[in-house]
Amino acid sequence: MTDRSIPAGELAPEGIYPPTEEMLREPVPEEVQRGQKERLARVWKTPEGWRYWTAVNNSEVGVWYTMTAFVFMLIAGVMALLMRLQLWVPENDLISADLFNQLFTMHGSAMMFLFAVPMFEAISILLLPGLLGARDMPFPRLSAYGYWSFLIGGVFVIGSILFSAAPKAGWFMYPPLATLELGIGSDIWLLGLSFIEVASIAAAVELIVGALKCRPPGMRVNVMPLYAWYVLVVGGMILFAFPPLIAGDFLFELERSFDWPFFDHTRGGDPMLWQHLFWIFGHPEVYIIFLPSIAIAAMIVPTVARRPILGYSWIVLSAVGTGFLSFGLWVHHMFTTGLPNISLGFFSAASEAVVIPTGIQLFAFVATLIAGRVVMTLPMLWIAGALAIFTAGGLTGVMVAIAPFDWQVHDTYFIVAHLHYTLFGGMVFPVIAGVYYFFPFFRKKMLSDRLGRWAFWLIFTGFNITFLPMHLTGLLGMPRRVYTYPEGLGIDWLNQISTAGSFIVAAGFAVFAWDIVRPKKNQPQIERNPWGAGTLEWSHEVPEAKWGVRSIPHITSRYPLWDQPEIVERMDAGRYYLPDAEEGLRETIVTSVIDARPIQVQRVTGPAYITIWAAAFTGGAFILPTFHIYGPAIVSAAFAVVCILYWLWTSTARPPEKDMKDVGLGLSLPTYAAGPQAVGWWAVWITMLGDATAFASLVFGVFFYWTSNTAFPPPGAEHASGYLVALATAAFAAAWALTRGARGLNRAGRVGLARGALALAPLMTLAGMGGFILSVLDLDPTSHVYPAMMWALMVWIVAHGLVGTIMQGYCLAGSLFGKLTPRYDADLWNVTLFWHFLGLTALVTGAMIGLVPRLM
Amino acid sequence: MDRSDHDRQPHPREDEHEFAEERESLWRITLGPTIWAFHFAISYAAVSVYCFRFERMFEMGWLRAGLIAMTLAMLVAIAWIGWRAFLRWDVRGTGEFSNPEGSAEDRHQFLGHAGFLLALVSFIGVVYDTLPLILLGSCR
Ligand code: HEM
Numbered sequence: 002m003t004d005r006s007i008p009a010g011e012l013a014p015e016g017i018y019p020p021t022e023e024m025l026r027e028p029v030p031e032e033v034q035r036g037q038k039e040r041l042a043r044v045w046k047t048p049e050g051w052r053y054w055t056a057v058n059n060s061e062v063g064v065w066y067t068m069t070a071f072v073f074m075l076i077a078g079v080m081a082l083l084m085r086l087q088l089w090v091p092e093n094d095l096i097s098a099d100l101f102n103q104l105f106t107m108h109g110s111a112m113m114f115l116f117a118v119p120m121f122e123a124i125s126i127l128l129l130p131g132l133l134g135a136r137d138m139p140f141p142r143l144s145a146y147g148y149w150s151f152l153i154g155g156v157f158v159i160g161s162i163l164f165s166a167a168p169k170a171g172w173f174m175y176p177p178l179a180t181l182e183l184g185i186g187s188d189i190w191l192l193g194l195s196f197i198e199v200a201s202i203a204a205a206v207e208l209i210v211g212a213l214k215c216r217p218p219g220m221r222v223n224v225m226p227l228y229a230w231y232v233l234v235v236g237g238m239i240l241f242a243f244p245p246l247i248a249g250d251f252l253f254e255l256e257r258s259f260d261w262p263f264f265d266h267t268r269g270g271d272p273m274l275w276q277h278l279f280w281i282f283g284h285p286e287v288y289i290i291f292l293p294s295i296a297i298a299a300m301i302v303p304t305v306a307r308r309p310i311l312g313y314s315w316i317v318l319s320a321v322g323t324g325f326l327s328f329g330l331w332v333h334h335m336f337t338t339g340l341p342n343i344s345l346g347f348f349s350a351a352s353e354a355v356v357i358p359t360g361i362q363l364f365a366f367v368a369t370l371i372a373g374r375v376v377m378t379l380p381m382l383w384i385a386g387a388l389a390i391f392t393a394g395g396l397t398g399v400m401v402a403i404a405p406f407d408w409q410v411h412d413t414y415f416i417v418a419h420l421h422y423t424l425f426g427g428m429v430f431p432v433i434a435g436v437y438y439f440f441p442f443f444r445k446k447m448l449s450d451r452l453g454r455w456a457f458w459l460i461f462t463g464f465n466i467t468f469l470p471m472h473l474t475g476l477l478g479m480p481r482r483v484y485t486y487p488e489g490l491g492i493d494w495l496n497q498i499s500t501a502g503s504f505i506v507a508a509g510f511a512v513f514a515w516d517i518v519r520p521k522k523n524q525p526q527i528e529r530n531p532w533g534a535g536t537l538e539w540s541h542e543v544p545e546a547k548w549g550v551r552s553i554p555h556i557t558s559r560y561p562l563w564d565q566p567e568i569v570e571r572m573d574a575g576r577y578y579l580p581d582a583e584e585g586l587r588e589t590i591v592t593s594v595i596d597a598r599p600i601q602v603q604r605v606t607g608p609a610y611i612t613i614w615a616a617a618f619t620g621g622a623f624i625l626p627t628f629h630i631y632g633p634a635i636v637s638a639a640f641a642v643v644c645i646l647y648w649l650w651t652s653t654a655r656p657p658e659k660d661m662k663d664v665g666l667g668l669s670l671p672t673y674a675a676g677p678q679a680v681g682w683w684a685v686w687i688t689m690l691g692d693a694t695a696f697a698s699l700v701f702g703v704f705f706y707w708t709s710n711t712a713f714p715p716p717g718a719e720h721a722s723g724y725l726v727a728l729a730t731a732a733f734a735a736a737w738a739l740t741r742g743a744r745g746l747n748r749a750g751r752v753g754l755a756r757g758a759l760a761l762a763p764l765m766t767l768a769g770m771g772g773f774i775l776s777v778l779d780l781d782p783t784s785h786v787y788p789a790m791m792w793a794l795m796v797w798i799v800a801h802g803l804v805g806t807i808m809q810g811y812c813l814a815g816s817l818f819g820k821l822t823p824r825y826d827a828d829l830w831n832v833t834l835f836w837h838f839l840g841l842t843a844l845v846t847g848a849m850i851g852l853v854p855r856l857m
Numbered sequence: 858m859d860r861s862d863h864d865r866q867p868h869p870r871e872d873e874h875e876f877a878e879e880r881e882s883l884w885r886i887t888l889g890p891t892i893w894a895f896h897f898a899i900s901y902a903a904v905s906v907y908c909f910r911f912e913r914m915f916e917m918g919w920l921r922a923g924l925i926a927m928t929l930a931m932l933v934a935i936a937w938i939g940w941r942a943f944l945r946w947d948v949r950g951t952g953e954f955s956n957p958e959g960s961a962e963d964r965h966q967f968l969g970h971a972g973f974l975l976a977l978v979s980f981i982g983v984v985y986d987t988l989p990l991i992l993l994g995s996c997r
């Protein structure tokens with residue numbers, strides 16, 4: 002019996018861990034196994050008929066996600082073919098200049114935002130639970146929500162080209178071109194892609210928590226698959242790279258919608274701020290795309306070499322090192338903008354330094370291959386092709402990282418060639434390798450070796466025919482992003498070769514796509530571990546079992562299938578943890594971060610419509626403002642909030658039917674967690690880190706204007722009312738203290754007082770929000786960038802205050818209706834954590850609005 | 858909240874509490890790169906502010922001297938972090954360069970190894986980033 006006086010979140014595991022060999026040897030009786038399987042199958046059943054789309058299981062959502070990203074990629078590829086057709090001959094009039102602008106903008110944006118980044122997240126959602134022997138991701142409904150958001154946003158953005166309404170200022174949307182552009186193209190880009198970025202961040206949060214907290218018992222950090230390390234690093238990078246872009250989008254859209262002059266130099270603004278924010282995102286983005294490919298290679302290489310990877314620590318070093326260093330490179334995209342040479346020097350230096358960890362990864366792979374007995378399987382062929390192409394792209398990369406060389410080739414086809422070499426070598430080829438390698442795991446079928454080799458040689462040769470000549474085209478002076486060129490520059494034949502090559506690439510993709518979708522009903526059942534790999538995902542069941550793993554194993558090695566004999570039989574027999582689903586709930590095990598000691602049974606969410614509704618309304622809130630329809634947009638946002646609240650209320654952190662659960666092998670685990678033990682708390686923490694980064698980018702903006710503009714704030718400018726700012730900040734501080742106090746009071750059993758605090762807190766928040774609004778009300782945000790910036794900070798804090806009030810109300814309601822009690826207080830822990838961040842944000846906002854400008 | 862006592866992996870050197878999970882942190886391996894990040898951000902910010910705002914007020918020499926002094930302090934810090942990590946890796950004691958086993962000791966040494974290598978890369982990164990300060994003497 003458990004002690005009812007201890008809060009449920011503080012209960013400790015009981016019983017034996019780790020399991021002894023004797024316990025593992027003991028067989029599980031047949032009829033017990035049968036019963037367990039039956040219950041598991043019922044609980045994890047995929048919904049049928051049209052309800053299929055309510056599925057949230059990673060194996061469904063992951064497939065939708067990958068296929069959608071792939072389709073977006075094909076569409077963007079068709080746009081590339083259209084452009085190549087236009088460039089077939091000089092002075093061609095197949096496509097108008099305007100449409101050509103839309104095409105290259107959409108091609109670039111779709112490839113980067115709708116294919117490259119989502120593809121990583123999609124594959125990881127599909128793969129990670131398998132790699133970690135988990136039943137599912139920690140927040141399945143969040144993955145589903147992310148997927149539906151991605152689908153809606155992607156269709157909206159990419160569909161705009163059918164109405165000739167697509168953005169046309171290039172994939173990095175430089176102002177003033179993009180701010181002045183007529184039509185709604187830029188708004189579609191800003192709002193549609195922001196929506197997708199939010200979904201990307203949600204997926205990143207889930208993946209990070211998955212890799213940290215959902216590993217199987219015993220899988221310490223030094224034995225986890227390298228792929229999981231990369232998930233951590235790339236997830237972290239997404240968390241710090243996307244928010245600056247979102248902050249930039251926020252300012253940009255305020256300028257487009259309300260004429261607040263952030264990037265308009267006639268009123269004190271500065272287009273360079275956008276360039277900074279964009280490339281603080283944009284360069285890490287290159288590595289966000291590239292590292293997952295390395296991760297795929299890190300799974301394939303040991304398998305084909307038939308030996309453990311060499312230099313595991315070195316690879317971890319290079320992943321983490323690249324993650325950091327890649328944030329020190331952004332200005333190399335701005336070498337020609339007239340920044341001081343000495344500043345450029347820093348970025349040149351970091352650009353060369355990042356070569357070290359990148360090189361180390363490649364060396365580790367080559368060393369493993371040399372030390373092993375390589376079998377040249379199809380996936381390995383694609384990896385080899387990737388290596389060749391990427392190396393060529395890396396060489397030109399080192400060239401353009403040297404500022405004076407870049408001054409020569411900037412904005413020419415040399416850059417187009419360079420970027421496609423790195424993208425194909427660093428992303429397209431490895432991802433296809435991954436598809437061939439993991440397809441048997443995803444679909445329990447094999448892809449065709451013959452078709453695969455055809456696709457490889459078509460794409461590989463076609464690619465080089467297309468892009469190799471472009472280096473020369475560029476050196477001969479053809480600028481990028483032009484819809485045509487005059488005769489007689491000596492580049493006609495080069496362009497014809499490129500166009501011909503691009504159709505060979507397209508043919509290769511057609512073969513590949515056919516191989517994926519062609520019916521495989523008659524294919525005999527595949528082997529369970531067709532490549533003879535050593536990692537856990539190949540313990541999967543064939544034909545597919547929806548429960549993921551039959552029982553969650555205890556891991557003691559990097560390659561359990563090679564080193565832990567009998568592990569698969571024991572998993573299958575249900576000898577390990579959580580072999581059953583007596584309560585009829587979906588469950589997985591949560592473990593500690595470093596050593597993966599089991600600490601909790603996590604109940605995960607099942608199929609639901611609510612996620613689709615939530616995504617649809619969130620979409621409305623982002624999409625309607627594109628057409629300047631603000632009223633319905635606000636209503637849509639409100640509905641989205643209601644949907645999300647309903648979803649959280651009905652399916653997260655509910656008091657369990659019993660506090661401890663026997664998970665097998667003599668171990669009992671708590672079924673509820675609060676605070677730092679809970680996955681939800683981690684998710685809030687990680688999300689808020691991203692949120693804080695976006696806020697920091699706004700603060701960076703204020704200082705940026707101060708350095709770049711000698712009149713910021715302009716002499717004699719009116720300031721926000723210091724009085725009101727101080728009051729507002731104090732009100733936020735009080736709201737924070739009340740929330741934190743409520744947590745302590747509630748734990749101590751003083752429920753009445755806690756409710757009082759939770760009732761008063763939202764009032765204080767509202768007062769704070771009102772104070773900030775009033776303090777800047779007299780400033781005219783359209784007159785100059787200084788008041789505009791103050792308003793932007795105000796909007797930011799007010800929007801967050803709104804979320805903060807809702808959360809306080811949510812906890813109050815939870816307390817009143819018995820969802821939140823002194824023993825079950827996870828919600829209050831999460832909300833308090835949010836409020837720690839919000840309190841700090843309010844403090845800084847107060848300083849930035851009320852104090853700092855007076856000192857500048 | 859102490860859940861450590863009854864569910865740790867047994868191991869020959871189990872009683873050595875230096876291997877306990879509670880004493881370990883993933884953040885620690887990122888200390889070196891974090892210092893690099895600060896070095897980078899501070900140098901860049903200081904130089905930008907100087908070049909845009911204060912170029913006419915005082916000589917760049919002072920700024921460079923200050924930043925180079927900061928660099929030296931940070932290099933010492935990274936070296937120290939690297940040394941500590943090297944000791945944790947304990948390659949001289951055990952003769953093991955890699956630590957692939959699922960034991961507390963191997964995990965401990967692995968984190969040392971990774972921290973050591975990251976310190977090394979951060980050290981190189983900081984040196985690289987300082988070169989412009991040494992080689993270029995002005996904003997232009
Ligand atoms: C069949 C394969 C491809 C072909 C033939 C192709 C062709 C082109 C062409 C013609 C341009 C426009 C150059 C200009 O006018 O400046 C371009 C730009 C671009 N491509 Fe591709 N591309 C292909 C695949 C990809 C892939 C797979 C990616 C990324 C994963 C990608 C990313 C980009 C980007 C980011 C731009 C720059 C867009 C801009 O200037 O705003 N491309 N590509």
Ligand SMILES: [Cu+2]
Nearest residue numbers: 284287330334
């Ligand atoms: Cu870059």
